[in-house]
Amino acid sequence: MNKQVAIELKGISKHFGSIQANRNVDLTVYRGEILSILGENGSGKTTLMNMIAGIYYPDAGEIFIDGKPVAIQSPKDAFDHKIGMIHQHFKLIDVFNATENIVLGIEDGGKYNLAKAEEAVREITEKYGFEINPQKKIYDMAVSEKQTVEILKVLYRGADILILDEPTAVLTPQEIKKLFNVLRAMRADGKSIIIITHKLNEVMEISDRVAVLRKGEHIGTVETKDTTEQQLTEMMVGRKIVLNIDRTQVENPADRLLVVDLNCTNQEGAKVLDHISFTARSGEILGIAGIAGSGQRELLEAIAGLQPLDSGEIVFIRPKKNLPVSFYHKTLKEVKHLAAEGKFHYEDGTPVDLSGKKNGEIKKLVNDGKILFNEDEVMSLRDKTPLQIRELGVRLSFVPEDRLGMGLVGNMDLIDNMMLRSYRKGNSILVNRKPPETLADQIVKSLEVVTPDLHTPVRKLSGGNVQKVLVGREISSAPKVLMAAYPVRGLDINSSYLIYNLLNKQKEDGTAVIFVGEDLDVLLGLCDRILVLCGGKVSGVVDARSATKEEIGLLMTKSKQTTEQEVSAHE
Amino acid sequence: MNKEEKAVNSEKKQRLQWIHITKRDNITFWQGILIRAIAILAALVLCAIITVIFTGANPISVYATMIKGAFGKGRLLVTIHSLAILLCISLAVTPAFRMRFWNIGAEGQALVGGLATAIVMYNFHDKLPAGALVPLMLVSALLAGAAWGIIPAIFKAQWRTNETLFTLMMNYVAIQLVKYFLKVADKTGSNTVGPSLLGDGIPNLFGVQYLFNIVVVAVLTGLLYIYLRYSKHGYEISVVGESENTARYVGINVKKVIVRTMILSGLLCGLTGFLIVGGAAHTISENSIGGQGFTAIMVSWLGKFNPLYMVLTALLLVFMGRGADEISTIFGLTKSFSDIMTGIILFFIIGCEFFIRYKIHINRRKKEEV
Known part of the structure; x- marks a missing residue:
C-alpha cells in the first residue's frame, strides 16, 4: 500500500447542546485503503463523517486534504474536494430512473445529455463490477440496487474519498459479498473508502485498518491483520466483555399462539402479509428474519390488534x-x-x-x-382491538420497533409512561400515579436505567435506557406472549446483552417469545426456531441450532428468485 | 480556480462562520423567567421611546399611565373581568391544543354561544323569571358552542380533514348567522342589538357587576387544571396529542378522544359567549368576542397549555392591552397607536421564546484573527 495521505483530521470537536459528540479527534486516511470507523451507537462515528461530508461544521479542529487546510461548509464543498458520502437513508427520487437520479443536481454548464450520462454510468459500473440497469426506475428497485445508485452518484461526481454509513445494515449476506467485491475494486483503483459500522465480522473481512471511537473520542487505529474481534470489542466498550449469547434448552413447549393464513393489504393497496401461518410455542424464542419491510411490522401489529386483516385467524391458547x-x-x-x-x-x-x-x-x-x-382455553384474537385483547385477559406484550413513536411517549416522564398500560384500572375518573411510580422505580433499579429521576421525559434518556424502560414495562405484566421488534437496534453492547438476557428469562418462565431481528448472528445465537419472511410470505422456518447464515440469506430473497426463475422459464 | 485560490477562499469562509446557533438542551426555571423578564422590559422601553417620540411626554408618565389604565381607580374590576373572559376562552382551546388539535375557531364557537344566549334573551327576557332564563341561556350557549366544536372534530376523526382550516371557516359561518339575527331582531338595521331588546341577562352577584363571570372562570380554571393533569381523560388527551400511534398501541380510541375533547372545547367556548353576552355586554354583534378567540391561542401557547400559567400570560396581555389603550386615549392618539404598542409587546414576548429554545454563540476568536 502506498502511504499517500488523502485526508487528515486534527483535533476535531463537535458538540450538540450539552452532548459532546466528538472530542479532539485525530484521524488519517490514506489513498487506496479501506478504513473502518468502528464504535457503538452514539460514539460519534456518523457525526465525525458528517463533518467531512459538509453536513456539520466542526466547533474546533482542522481538516487537511492533500496537506492543505480546508473548510467544508456544505456537501457541495465536499464534492469540490472529491469527497462523497453514502448515507444510511437513501435520498433518491422514486419516479426517476437510475441515470436521472445520478445526474440530478450536477451543474457542469454542459447540456443535459442523458444518453451521454448513461454511457458514463455504464463505464463506471463495468469498471468496478456493479450490477445495475441504468434505466430502471427507483421504485422498481430492491434496497441493494438503490444503494448501488447512491454509490454511483458519488462516483459519477468524481469522488476519490467515499464514506459509507452502515452500508450492510440493509443487505443480505449474499448482497454484502457483492458490495465488498465492488469496494475492493475501488480500492485497487486508488480510492479511499471509509466504512462506518459496528459489525465486527465485516470489519475483519473488508478493512485494511480500523479506527475505533468511544464516547466521541478516537481510541486508536489498528491494522486489521494485527487485531482480533475480542481486542476491537474491548477498545469499543472500554473493558473486557464476553461475546456469547446464552441459549437454554426448550422445556415443555406447548402451542401458545396460532397464526393461520393471515392476509393483509396496506393503505396503498399493496399486499403486505401473504398467507402467513405459524405457531409460537411457550418456553421458546421464535425469531423472525427478513429484509427490512418484508412484513415484520405488519405481522406483529396484526397480532397486537393494530392492523386490520383481509382474512386469516389468530388464536391464543390459554393453558x-x-x-x-x-x-x-x-x-x-x-x-x-x-x-x-x-x-x-x-x-x-x-x-x-x-x-x-x-x-x-x-x-x-x-x-x-x-x-x-x-x-385449554382457545380464543380468537382476530379483529380485536388492543383493549379488547386486554379485556379478554390475554397477557400479550409488544415491544414495537418505533419505541418513542409507538411504545412510549417521548415527552412524558417515566411514571406516565408506565401508566400507559395500566391507567384505566379502577373506577375513579382520576388517575392513580402511585402504582406506576412504584413500577418505574422497580424497573430503574432492577434494569439499571440511567436517569436523573423518575420525572425525566423519556426522550432525554439514551437509546439503551429508553429500551430498558419499554421492555421493563412490557414484561412487568408477566406476559404469556412477548413480541419484540428489533429490540437491540441502536443499543450498545451492554444493553443489548441485557435485553437478550431478559428475553431468555421470559423464555425460561414459559413465555412464548417472538423476536424480530436484523442481525443474523444474533438471531442464530439467541432463537430456537427462525421464521424467514420474504415479501410478506413465509419463505421458510429453520432450526436455529443447525441453520447457517447463508441458508437464511437465501430464504430472505427466496420468493424473488423463484419468481425470476419462473419468469425466465416462461420465456 | 486553482488550488491555492481555493484554499484562500475556504479560509475566508472559515472566518465568516462567527455566529452559531444551537438548540438549548435544558434551561433552568430562573433562566426562563429572566429571559422573559428582559423581553417584557425591552418591550416596555421600546413602547416608551415610541410614545415619547410621538407625544413628547416623559417616559415615567407613560408607564404611570399604563399602570393607571390597567389598575387605577375604578379600573381594577374591569381589568379582572377582562382577564376572566380572556382566560375563559383560552381555557376553552387548551384541551384541544394539548391534543395537538389546532382549534382556531374559538372566536366562532364563542360567538354562536353568545348568539344562542342572545336569541334566548331576545325571546324570553320579558316572559321568564331570571331563575329559568339564565339556565336556559346557559344550556343553549353550551349546546351551540359544542355543535360548532363537534363538526370539525367528526370530520377530522373520520376523514382526517385539516382542523385548522375547518375551524377557521366555521368562524365565518358564525359571523353570518349573527348578521342574520341582527337583521331579524332589529329592523332599524343597526349592527348591534343591545339591552333594550335583550333585557338585563344574568343578575349581578351580591350586587357586584361582573362578579358572577369572575367566580365562574376562577372555578373553571381550577377544575380544568385538575381535569388535564389528574384525570384519565386528561391523560388520554396528552397521549393522543403526543403520539396517535402510541394511543392506538395501548388501545385508546383516538376518534372518540378527538370528538370528546372538541365537545369540551366547544362547550367552554359557548360558556365564554354566554358570559360575554349574558353576564357583561348584554349586546350582540359580530364583534362581540372582539378577536379574543385568536388572542386565546397565544395565551394558551405562552402558558404552555397549563391553566395556572395561563392566568399569568392572560394577565400580562390584558395589562399591556389596557395600558396601551389608556396611553392612546390620554395622549390623544388614535386606536391604531394602541394596536402598534400591543404589536410591539407581543413581538417581544413571542420573540423571546427563540432565546429560550436556542443559544447563540458568537465566535470572537475568529473575528480577532481578521
Missing part, C-alpha cells in the same frame, strides 16, 4: 387443562355458561353440574379452586 377456573378471567355468568356446556370437571374427574346451585355456593367452589377446565 388451562386441569387447572381451576378463576374470577380473574371469567365472570360468574360465564362460569355458569361454560359449566352448562360441560367444559369443567372436579378434581376426581366427574363433570361439573352447576344447575340448581346458588350463586354463593358456586363462588365458593370457584374460589376454592374446585372447578377445573377439561381443555
Whole structure:
C-alpha cells in the first residue's frame, strides 16, 4: 500500500447542546485503503463523517486534504474536494430512473445529455463490477440496487474519498459479498473508502485498518491483520466483555399462539402479509428474519390488534387443562355458561353440574379452586382491538420497533409512561400515579436505567435506557406472549446483552417469545426456531441450532428468485 | 480556480462562520423567567421611546399611565373581568391544543354561544323569571358552542380533514348567522342589538357587576387544571396529542378522544359567549368576542397549555392591552397607536421564546484573527 495521505483530521470537536459528540479527534486516511470507523451507537462515528461530508461544521479542529487546510461548509464543498458520502437513508427520487437520479443536481454548464450520462454510468459500473440497469426506475428497485445508485452518484461526481454509513445494515449476506467485491475494486483503483459500522465480522473481512471511537473520542487505529474481534470489542466498550449469547434448552413447549393464513393489504393497496401461518410455542424464542419491510411490522401489529386483516385467524391458547377456573378471567355468568356446556370437571374427574346451585355456593367452589377446565382455553384474537385483547385477559406484550413513536411517549416522564398500560384500572375518573411510580422505580433499579429521576421525559434518556424502560414495562405484566421488534437496534453492547438476557428469562418462565431481528448472528445465537419472511410470505422456518447464515440469506430473497426463475422459464 | 485560490477562499469562509446557533438542551426555571423578564422590559422601553417620540411626554408618565389604565381607580374590576373572559376562552382551546388539535375557531364557537344566549334573551327576557332564563341561556350557549366544536372534530376523526382550516371557516359561518339575527331582531338595521331588546341577562352577584363571570372562570380554571393533569381523560388527551400511534398501541380510541375533547372545547367556548353576552355586554354583534378567540391561542401557547400559567400570560396581555389603550386615549392618539404598542409587546414576548429554545454563540476568536 502506498502511504499517500488523502485526508487528515486534527483535533476535531463537535458538540450538540450539552452532548459532546466528538472530542479532539485525530484521524488519517490514506489513498487506496479501506478504513473502518468502528464504535457503538452514539460514539460519534456518523457525526465525525458528517463533518467531512459538509453536513456539520466542526466547533474546533482542522481538516487537511492533500496537506492543505480546508473548510467544508456544505456537501457541495465536499464534492469540490472529491469527497462523497453514502448515507444510511437513501435520498433518491422514486419516479426517476437510475441515470436521472445520478445526474440530478450536477451543474457542469454542459447540456443535459442523458444518453451521454448513461454511457458514463455504464463505464463506471463495468469498471468496478456493479450490477445495475441504468434505466430502471427507483421504485422498481430492491434496497441493494438503490444503494448501488447512491454509490454511483458519488462516483459519477468524481469522488476519490467515499464514506459509507452502515452500508450492510440493509443487505443480505449474499448482497454484502457483492458490495465488498465492488469496494475492493475501488480500492485497487486508488480510492479511499471509509466504512462506518459496528459489525465486527465485516470489519475483519473488508478493512485494511480500523479506527475505533468511544464516547466521541478516537481510541486508536489498528491494522486489521494485527487485531482480533475480542481486542476491537474491548477498545469499543472500554473493558473486557464476553461475546456469547446464552441459549437454554426448550422445556415443555406447548402451542401458545396460532397464526393461520393471515392476509393483509396496506393503505396503498399493496399486499403486505401473504398467507402467513405459524405457531409460537411457550418456553421458546421464535425469531423472525427478513429484509427490512418484508412484513415484520405488519405481522406483529396484526397480532397486537393494530392492523386490520383481509382474512386469516389468530388464536391464543390459554393453558388451562386441569387447572381451576378463576374470577380473574371469567365472570360468574360465564362460569355458569361454560359449566352448562360441560367444559369443567372436579378434581376426581366427574363433570361439573352447576344447575340448581346458588350463586354463593358456586363462588365458593370457584374460589376454592374446585372447578377445573377439561381443555385449554382457545380464543380468537382476530379483529380485536388492543383493549379488547386486554379485556379478554390475554397477557400479550409488544415491544414495537418505533419505541418513542409507538411504545412510549417521548415527552412524558417515566411514571406516565408506565401508566400507559395500566391507567384505566379502577373506577375513579382520576388517575392513580402511585402504582406506576412504584413500577418505574422497580424497573430503574432492577434494569439499571440511567436517569436523573423518575420525572425525566423519556426522550432525554439514551437509546439503551429508553429500551430498558419499554421492555421493563412490557414484561412487568408477566406476559404469556412477548413480541419484540428489533429490540437491540441502536443499543450498545451492554444493553443489548441485557435485553437478550431478559428475553431468555421470559423464555425460561414459559413465555412464548417472538423476536424480530436484523442481525443474523444474533438471531442464530439467541432463537430456537427462525421464521424467514420474504415479501410478506413465509419463505421458510429453520432450526436455529443447525441453520447457517447463508441458508437464511437465501430464504430472505427466496420468493424473488423463484419468481425470476419462473419468469425466465416462461420465456 | 486553482488550488491555492481555493484554499484562500475556504479560509475566508472559515472566518465568516462567527455566529452559531444551537438548540438549548435544558434551561433552568430562573433562566426562563429572566429571559422573559428582559423581553417584557425591552418591550416596555421600546413602547416608551415610541410614545415619547410621538407625544413628547416623559417616559415615567407613560408607564404611570399604563399602570393607571390597567389598575387605577375604578379600573381594577374591569381589568379582572377582562382577564376572566380572556382566560375563559383560552381555557376553552387548551384541551384541544394539548391534543395537538389546532382549534382556531374559538372566536366562532364563542360567538354562536353568545348568539344562542342572545336569541334566548331576545325571546324570553320579558316572559321568564331570571331563575329559568339564565339556565336556559346557559344550556343553549353550551349546546351551540359544542355543535360548532363537534363538526370539525367528526370530520377530522373520520376523514382526517385539516382542523385548522375547518375551524377557521366555521368562524365565518358564525359571523353570518349573527348578521342574520341582527337583521331579524332589529329592523332599524343597526349592527348591534343591545339591552333594550335583550333585557338585563344574568343578575349581578351580591350586587357586584361582573362578579358572577369572575367566580365562574376562577372555578373553571381550577377544575380544568385538575381535569388535564389528574384525570384519565386528561391523560388520554396528552397521549393522543403526543403520539396517535402510541394511543392506538395501548388501545385508546383516538376518534372518540378527538370528538370528546372538541365537545369540551366547544362547550367552554359557548360558556365564554354566554358570559360575554349574558353576564357583561348584554349586546350582540359580530364583534362581540372582539378577536379574543385568536388572542386565546397565544395565551394558551405562552402558558404552555397549563391553566395556572395561563392566568399569568392572560394577565400580562390584558395589562399591556389596557395600558396601551389608556396611553392612546390620554395622549390623544388614535386606536391604531394602541394596536402598534400591543404589536410591539407581543413581538417581544413571542420573540423571546427563540432565546429560550436556542443559544447563540458568537465566535470572537475568529473575528480577532481578521
